[in-house]
Amino acid sequence: MLYDVIIVGGSYAGISAGLQLARARRKVLVIDAGQRRNRFARHSHGFLGQDGQNPGQIAEEAKAQLLAYPTVHWLDQSAVEAAQQGEGFSLATADGQRFTGLRLILATGVVDELPDIPGLHQRWGERVFHCPYCHGYELNGGPIGVLAAAPIAIHHALMLPDWGPTTFFLNGVFEPDAEQLANLQRRGVTLEREPVVAIDGQADVTLASGRVIALAGLFTQPRTRMASPLPAQLGCEFEPGPMGDFIKVDALRETSVRGVFACGDAAVAAGNVAIAVGDGARTGGAAHHSLIFR
Known part of the structure; x- marks a missing residue:
């Protein structure tokens, strides 16, 4: 036919x-x-x-x-x-x-293709996301993380405070310039420069020092x-x-x-x-x- x-x-x-x-x-x-x-x-x-x-x-x-x-x-x-x-x-x-x-x-x-961080793939679509409009509201205003995987992560970081207090994990991928730093400060975003080594629990970020930051959800840029x-x-x-x-x-x-x-x-x-x-x-x-x- x-x-x-x-x-x-x-x-x-x-x-x-x-x-x-x-x-x-x-x-x-x-x-x-x-x-x-x-x-x-x-x-x-x-x-x-x-x-x-x-x-x-x-x-x-x-x-x-x-x-x-x-x-x-x-x-x-x-x-x-x-x-x-x-x-x-x-x-x-x-x-x-x-x-x-x-x-x-x-x-x-x-x-x-997601960042190669232990625990991240298993939580994809459940507690790790890429679209705030699709999943941000359901985090109920809880603490949110943005894991930088590319420079466009700054876009995520500036958006997500509308859905909850936001921590921006630079992870050695991206360093904001002076204007971006000012915008992040204006939006109340917390910067975290320590490397991310694992994602555990619900969406808990473990840093290289062993410090753990508990989150309601994590956003990244595959x-x-x-x-x-x-x-x-x-x-x-x-x-x-x-x-x-x-x-x-x-x-x-x-x-x-x-x-x-x-x-x-x-x-x-x-x-x-x-x-x-x-x-x-x-x-x-x-x-x-x-x-x-x-």
């Missing part, structure tokens, strides 16, 4: 894109490897109508709603190869199947990389983001490769369910328009 659009990635952005196309009665295939970026979190926040819900449940309900449309097919597989083929694209999956589509939407996401090889295989251009490259798209969410669109965390330098859903909706509509108007 020749699909109108193949969507690689069946998380929030991919499902949202598919819904627009399904409602236009287009033939859609979603190929999904089942690795949501927020699978480590128990609750999702800041998404209108779903605040506080389990993120897996949100995704499952969205998938069921999408599959209620008869023109949509879903494949639980990893897409491992993509290439232009005539006026469209050919995709191969890890189990050897091949599919063709007139348009391609990459909702392939990113992989987070490096990100593409979760899929497909954008590079297709020759898509990338743009540098604050923590890693993301796929370059135009105002209509089309990549540098004509007929290939991208949405969600792979194409937006922000990790948030609401943003991913909105971006997917825009992208699905743009891909549909491209089938009609050119």
Whole structure:
């Protein structure tokens, strides 16, 4: 079967894109490897109508709603190869199947690479986070830490006092300049220059001297990389983001490769369910328009 659009990635952005196309009665295939970026979190926040819900449940309900449309097919597989083929694209999956589509939407996401500190990975999504809007409120105004992993940590450190008293662990990664120090002081941020050696308990930071600072939660800045090889295989251009490259798209969410669109965390330098859903909706509509108007 020749699909109108193949969507690689069946998380929030991919499902949202598919819904627009399904409602236009287009033939859609979603190929999904089942690795949501927020699978480590128990609750999702800041998404209108779903605040506080389990993120897996949100995704499952969205998938069921999408599959209620008869023109949509879903494949639980990893897409491992993509290439232009005539006026469209050919995709191969890890189990050897091949599919063709007139348009391609990459909702392939990113992989987070966390600082290598004992105890941090185990608390990712539970007491260690990257998005204050997603998880800051639930810390109930308790003490918050910011673990510097890149210079953009200053942004975290200046934001988080709105959610609780904040300690900024520089950890040898970053040293604020005079203006930044003044801004941190104005925001009431405590600076800690002693190296961090472990995270224990709820979110307790152990320093090199053995001193322990108990926290309600800790925020850091993971490096990100593409979760899929497909954008590079297709020759898509990338743009540098604050923590890693993301796929370059135009105002209509089309990549540098004509007929290939991208949405969600792979194409937006922000990790948030609401943003991913909105971006997917825009992208699905743009891909549909491209089938009609050119």
